[in-house]
Amino acid sequence: MIAFLIKRLMHAILVMFVISVLAFAIQDNLGDPVQQMVGQSVPESEREAIRERLGLNDPFLVQYVRFAKNAVQGDFGYSYFYREPALEVIARHLPATLELVFAATLIIVLLSVPIGVYSAIKPRSPISRFFMGASIIGISIPVFLTAIVLIQIFSIGITVSLFPEGTAWGAWLNGLLSTEGNMPSFGRGYDLVHVVGHWDTNLVTWNGLQHLVLPAVSLASIMLPLFIRLIRAEMMEVLQSEYVKYARAKGISMRRVYFVHALKNTMLPVITVGGVQIGTMVAYTILTETVFQWPGMGLMFLDAINHADIPLIVTYLMIVGVIFVVTNTIVDLIYGFVNPTVKLTGKPA
Amino acid sequence: MTTSTTSTAPSRWERLRDSFLWYSFKRDRTAQLCLAVFICLVIAAFSAPLLAPTDPYDLAQIDILASELPPFWIDGADEMYTLGTDAQGRDLLSIILYGTRVSLLIGFGAVALQALLGVTFGLMAGYLGGRVDAFLMRLADIQLSFSTLMVAIVVGAVVKATMGSAFYSQYAVLMLILIIGLAEWPQYARTVRASVLAEKNKEYVDAARVMGLRSRRIMFRHVLPNTLSPIFVISTVQIANAIISEAALSFLGLGMPETHPSLGSLIKAGFDYIQSGSWWITLIPGAVLVVLVLSINLLGDWLRDVMNPRLYKG
Numbered sequence: 148m149i150a151f152l153i154k155r156l157m158h159a160i161l162v163m164f165v166i167s168v169l170a171f172a173i174q175d176n177l178g179d180p181v182q183q184m185v186g187q188s189v190p191e192s193e194r195e196a197i198r199e200r201l202g203l204n205d206p207f208l209v210q211y212v213r214f215a216k217n218a219v220q221g222d223f224g225y226s227y228f229y230r231e232p233a234l235e236v237i238a239r240h241l242p243a244t245l246e247l248v249f250a251a252t253l254i255i256v257l258l259s260v261p262i263g264v265y266s267a268i269k270p271r272s273p274i275s276r277f278f279m280g281a282s283i284i285g286i287s288i289p290v291f292l293t294a295i296v297l298i299q300i301f302s303i304g305i306t307v308s309l310f311p312e313g314t315a316w317g318a319w320l321n322g323l324l325s326t327e328g329n330m331p332s333f334g335r336g337y338d339l340v341h342v343v344g345h346w347d348t349n350l351v352t353w354n355g356l357q358h359l360v361l362p363a364v365s366l367a368s369i370m371l372p373l374f375i376r377l378i379r380a381e382m383m384e385v386l387q388s389e390y391v392k393y394a395r396a397k398g399i400s401m402r403r404v405y406f407v408h409a410l411k412n413t414m415l416p417v418i419t420v421g422g423v424q425i426g427t428m429v430a431y432t433i434l435t436e437t438v439f440q441w442p443g444m445g446l447m448f449l450d451a452i453n454h455a456d457i458p459l460i461v462t463y464l465m466i467v468g469v470i471f472v473v474t475n476t477i478v479d480l481i482y483g484f485v486n487p488t489v490k491l492t493g494k495p496a
Numbered sequence: 497m498t499t500s501t502t503s504t505a506p507s508r509w510e511r512l513r514d515s516f517l518w519y520s521f522k523r524d525r526t527a528q529l530c531l532a533v534f535i536c537l538v539i540a541a542f543s544a545p546l547l548a549p550t551d552p553y554d555l556a557q558i559d560i561l562a563s564e565l566p567p568f569w570i571d572g573a574d575e576m577y578t579l580g581t582d583a584q585g586r587d588l589l590s591i592i593l594y595g596t597r598v599s600l601l602i603g604f605g606a607v608a609l610q611a612l613l614g615v616t617f618g619l620m621a622g623y624l625g626g627r628v629d630a631f632l633m634r635l636a637d638i639q640l641s642f643s644t645l646m647v648a649i650v651v652g653a654v655v656k657a658t659m660g661s662a663f664y665s666q667y668a669v670l671m672l673i674l675i676i677g678l679a680e681w682p683q684y685a686r687t688v689r690a691s692v693l694a695e696k697n698k699e700y701v702d703a704a705r706v707m708g709l710r711s712r713r714i715m716f717r718h719v720l721p722n723t724l725s726p727i728f729v730i731s732t733v734q735i736a737n738a739i740i741s742e743a744a745l746s747f748l749g750l751g752m753p754e755t756h757p758s759l760g761s762l763i764k765a766g767f768d769y770i771q772s773g774s775w776w777i778t779l780i781p782g783a784v785l786v787v788l789v790l791s792i793n794l795l796g797d798w799l800r801d802v803m804n805p806r807l808y809k810g
Contacts, residue, residue, distance in 0.1 A: 162641070289744055290744075296779070298770065299779065430646035467646070
């Protein structure tokens with residue numbers, strides 16, 4: 148176990164090292180900081196002096212070591228646009244993104260497990276077929292398009308006049324298919340409750356929850372089909388195995404066989420994929436937050452690109468790198484714990 | 497592969513006709529429909545200059561006064577513009593045809609690059625083993641532990657910031673092919689490596705080696721043809737993924753410029769007008785994108801069921 152842990156940690160450190168070199172190379176190659184600091188009229192000799200004083204003429208390696216030393220101590224430099232420490236800007240935007248990811252994860256877990264299990268138990272039932280069909284459609288719709296459609300339906304509203312308005316059933320059907328569109332479609336709302344530090348939460352007020360629903364549903368929509376299909380496939384495989392047949396033969400109630408015996412082994416691969424996908428969701432938050440103007444890290448990153456705010460871009464890359472590496476490492480460790488067949492000294496197969 | 501088809505063409509056709517692939521295709525209505533839809537879209541997109549009523553790249557044919565006209569089934573539509581017009585007064589039908597062409601071009605190009613890189617690296621990793629394998633797979637692991645979309649967004653953002661928007665938009669098609677191609681090669685590499693590992697201890701490989709053939713020849717002429725079926729299966733899914741990635745990048749403003757839009761940039765451009773009620777500018781290109789991707793995905797699903805290769809799980 149210890150050997151495995153150390154190996155994973157070494158791997159994590161190696162990855163972070165690669166990311167930091169890449170991030171630093173970006174910072175080094177993008178723009179001239181002296182030009183950003185001084186005016187047009189400053190002579191070249193003066194600029195050279197500033198460069199020398201800031202250490203910009205040092206070799207790449209010396210500069211990198213300085214950068215890494217500062218970064219480890221939490222100093223990523225100043226954001227050009229916000230004029231405050233870049234880490235501070237990230238810290239302010241992080242809670243919004245985390246709440247969004249949390250809400251989406253909640254939706255995914257609550258829906259994918261029952262649907263996946265049901266469609267594995269009854270693969271031929273019309274409901275399962277419906278969910279399988281819906282899930283491949285879901286995979287094919289990009290997350291930003293889901294978001295736009297949700298905005299059109301729930302916050303702008305649609306008026307259907309497909310059926311003849313004169314007849315009673317026509318008016319009824321039209322009314323049924325039309326939506327009012329009163330859901331908020333951008334921002335986090337006015338009713339945030341301050342928790343601690345930079346963390347204002349959306350989760351405890353009605354207005355806050357209303358603002359959270361559409362972004363969370365769109366973010367969940369991209370992962371939900373994946374998980375339903377994964378859980379279904381794994382569950383069907385497990386249901387074929389000898390121990391499930393044995394449990395059934397022993398006369399244990401089917402519910403217990405499904406939800407206690409089979410589900411446990413179904414969840415093993417789901418944990419690995421799931422952990423990695425939570426990291427992946429960070430990428431999708433960029434899209435979701437852009438559509439809903441959700442003031443999280445993703446929107447901030449996109450703004451930073453548009454402002455060419457290089458320290459902020461670099462800091463974001465480093466922080467996201469940390470998030471990815473940490474989730475991956477934790478997932479591997481959890482997998483090692485819950486699945487005793489994994490050789491802990493080697494790579495989990 | 498295709499060089500020697502002239503003499504063996506009839507037998508190949510017969511082989512296809514007798515194959516299980518063709519048999520199951522004949523029986524699967526969904527697969528037929530999807531292939532038909534996909535082929536129609538591809539033909540329509542690549543013959544856009546012939547089919548499109550107007551040329552959306554030609555500024556002289558754009559009438560700004562005719563902007564935001566609705567499609568034909570809504571009151572206030574103009575007969576000239578079947579699907580309405582966008583905010584710049586471009587005919588939506590024409591611009592969608594041209595946009596689909598751009599999306600498909602980038603999708604195919606990126607997958608070709610992915611396949612080239614992934615197949616080469618996968619073959620090398622699987623066949624040569626040892627250090628090459630360890631290095632390449634570690635690289636693939638690291639890259640896959642980030643989502644491919646994340647890699648694409650970051651690379652796109654950095655390239656755009658380094659080279660400036662003007663340069664980036666000028667070479668956007670090439671840039672997107674490179675970015676998406678580089679972001680997703682590990683998928684191929686892992687799949688190919690897994691099947692190479694299964695193939696490489698078979699007798700025909702030993703025979704080839706005993707005959708004294710060079711590694712490169714064994715890898716590409718003997719092992720590669722036997723790993724083709726998983727490559728086909730993931731290729732379909734990868735084309736769908738590449739088209740979605742391109743749309744996502746364009747939607748974020750890191751892809752095709754609005755003067756030369758893909759489906760993604762059309763959706764982005766239209767999204768600004770959705771609050772004013774002009775939903776068709778964004779939702780019609782969106783629907784085309786979904787139909788395109790869905791037909792490819794369903795074909796991929798069918799292929800996977802039929803060929804049932806040992807796909808790399810997880």
